[in-house]
Amino acid sequence: MQPGLSFEENMLEARQAYPDVSQCPVRGVLDQIANKWSVLIISALAERPYRFGELRREIGDISQRMLTQTLRDLQADGLVEREVFPTTPPSVEYRLSPLGHSLLVPLRSLVQWSFDNFPAIREARQQFADVA
């Protein structure tokens, strides 16, 4: 974010500067954590490295297709590191990169906010539903 520019200014100017959505920094990150499984995978890897199967069992109801795909995306963005051990049968370990760890900081704030304010949101939804 440029110094001297407020959050709002940056958000809106970011769209001017990046007419191609796929190139916008904010949208790129937002889309990533918006994925159904990204945050869940990142939070699991925040604890310790996991092997593919371990991660699958830990999360529980993720399809192997989406686990593979999400891990690839996170790896492509440099948030997750992948290490293959050429054993038989093969074993692959996934861990958070330093960049991935740094993302935990703002992510924690957001998760914290979600927990803190969910009651209020829940109530607001109820009231809104009653009126409508």
Add this chain to the structure above:
Amino acid sequence: MQPGLSFEENMLEARQAYPDVSQCPVRGVLDQIANKWSVLIISALAERPYRFGELRREIGDISQRMLTQTLRDLQADGLVEREVFPTTPPSVEYRLSPLGHSLLVPLRSLVQWSFDNFPAIREARQQFADVA
């Protein structure tokens, strides 16, 4: 978030506690900010209240359908307040609620992170593409 529980533990236990995804606090918030336009609208309203048409012009390439729908969702969650002025023609003003303003705090962190680390992500993507 429960005291004594780490971020990771909470994320994973949250899924146990809320098997219905639509009831999970974290997913609820994540899905909301994941919307293509939510963060953009919130950031605009962080500056000052806006009327419908103003907001439409400010954002630029949002369809009126999605503007209406996203505003309704934000309103339902209690993040945005809607006030109708019975003039002719009618005028409607949208503003951030206190809850909506409180969301700006963690949101700013995330947006800040995006700007700070986009170069690294960009480079990671390039390298990943080269290898593959």
Add this chain to the structure above:
DNA sequence: CTGCATCCTGGAGGATACTG
């Protein structure tokens, strides 16, 4: 001006079967 109703398309994501 501020919407709602309708139609339509692309892409996220699930289920299933196969491979090194």
Add this chain to the structure above:
DNA sequence: CAGTATCCTCCAGGATGCAG
């Protein structure tokens, strides 16, 4: 064990037209 390949479904979101 750790994936890849297909097929299929569902819905976010765009375009357009109408209304109070």
